[in-house]
Structure formats: C-alpha cells, structure tokens
Amino acid sequence: MKKTSILAAVLIIVGFAFIAWQKTDQGRQNKSDAGMGNTTLAEVLLPSTLSQSAQIGKRAFEEKCMACHGINAAGQVEVAPPLVHKIYEPSHHGDESFQRAASLGVRAHHWSFGDMPAVEGLTRGDVTMIVAYIRELQRTNGIN
Structure with a gap:
C-alpha cells in the first residue's frame, strides 16, 4: 500500500x-x-506554388483585402475574420458570395466583427482572381 x-x-x-x-x-x-x-486569428499553411490566377489574386488581395482580413487571409483580432476557415468553404460560401460581399458589402452573420463594407475599385475579374487565391489557400489547409 x-x-x-x-x-x-x-x-x-x-x-x-x-x-x-x-x-x-x-x-x-x-x-x-x-x-x-x-493579431492573426488562424495559422495558414501556404501552398508550395500558386496558379497564375491565384498569383494575380494574391496581389489584388494584398492591395484591397489584407488590411482587414490579414496576411494570407488569416484574419485579424477585432478587425475581420480569417477567410481560410471552414465557414468559407465552397459548399457554404460559394464564389458568388465573395463577389457579392466585395461589390455590395455584407451584414455580419457568422462573426462579431460588424458589417463588411463594399470594396471600392474591384472588378468581378479582380474578385475572381482573389477567390482563386483564397481557394488555393483553403485547399492547402484542408478546406475543400
């Protein structure tokens, strides 16, 4: 004992x-x-290479989206959510959701960051390339 x-x-x-x-x-x-x-909200693994569309999208993302959604779409504390997140997988937020959010803005519905304003100066083609970048980041991080 x-x-x-x-x-x-x-x-x-x-x-x-x-x-x-x-x-x-x-x-x-x-x-x-x-x-x-x-202040990032997500750890984002980077793909070893990006398609040409995603490379263009990355540059547009860095110019128009990164200030809020953070480096590599990892989000920022008290600013904006990570886009490399299961909530934004294609089956839940399709590519058109990104188009509408960029052109019209979007009311807060998954996160408590507040409403997202429309993004000035982005064409549908720009957003298509940004989405290509986000989707490649998502796939690399197991979000399909």
Whole structure:
C-alpha cells in the first residue's frame, strides 16, 4: 500500500509540474507574439506554388483585402475574420458570395466583427482572381 501511495503522489506532482511548465511556456509564446504585433486569428499553411490566377489574386488581395482580413487571409483580432476557415468553404460560401460581399458589402452573420463594407475599385475579374487565391489557400489547409 505504501509504495502505491508514494507512486500516486509522485505522479500527481509530476502532472502538476508538467501543467505549470506548459502554462509558463505558453505565456512566453503569447508575450513573444504580442511583442511582434501578431493579431492573426488562424495559422495558414501556404501552398508550395500558386496558379497564375491565384498569383494575380494574391496581389489584388494584398492591395484591397489584407488590411482587414490579414496576411494570407488569416484574419485579424477585432478587425475581420480569417477567410481560410471552414465557414468559407465552397459548399457554404460559394464564389458568388465573395463577389457579392466585395461589390455590395455584407451584414455580419457568422462573426462579431460588424458589417463588411463594399470594396471600392474591384472588378468581378479582380474578385475572381482573389477567390482563386483564397481557394488555393483553403485547399492547402484542408478546406475543400
């Protein structure tokens, strides 16, 4: 009985020490991210290559969308949602949803960021290329 009690006590102490270590390590990571101004909402894996359409879309995204939706469409805390997210998979938000959001704006319905205004200066062709970029990012991140 005594060996079992000692073993149980050691396991509990090791467990608490591990939890404390994880929290300390996570705290260091959060401070590091905060110091770098990291406000992204999603971790986005990048494809090894982009199609020509997606390359054009990436440039248009960076010019017109990135200020709100963040680098590589990862979203930004308290600004705008990540577009590399299951909510925006093609079966839920088809390509035309992106066209309408860019040209007409969209009322908030999945997130609490507020309404999205229309984006000035984008043609349907521009948005088509932006969507190609977003879809390639999504596929790379397992969103089909």
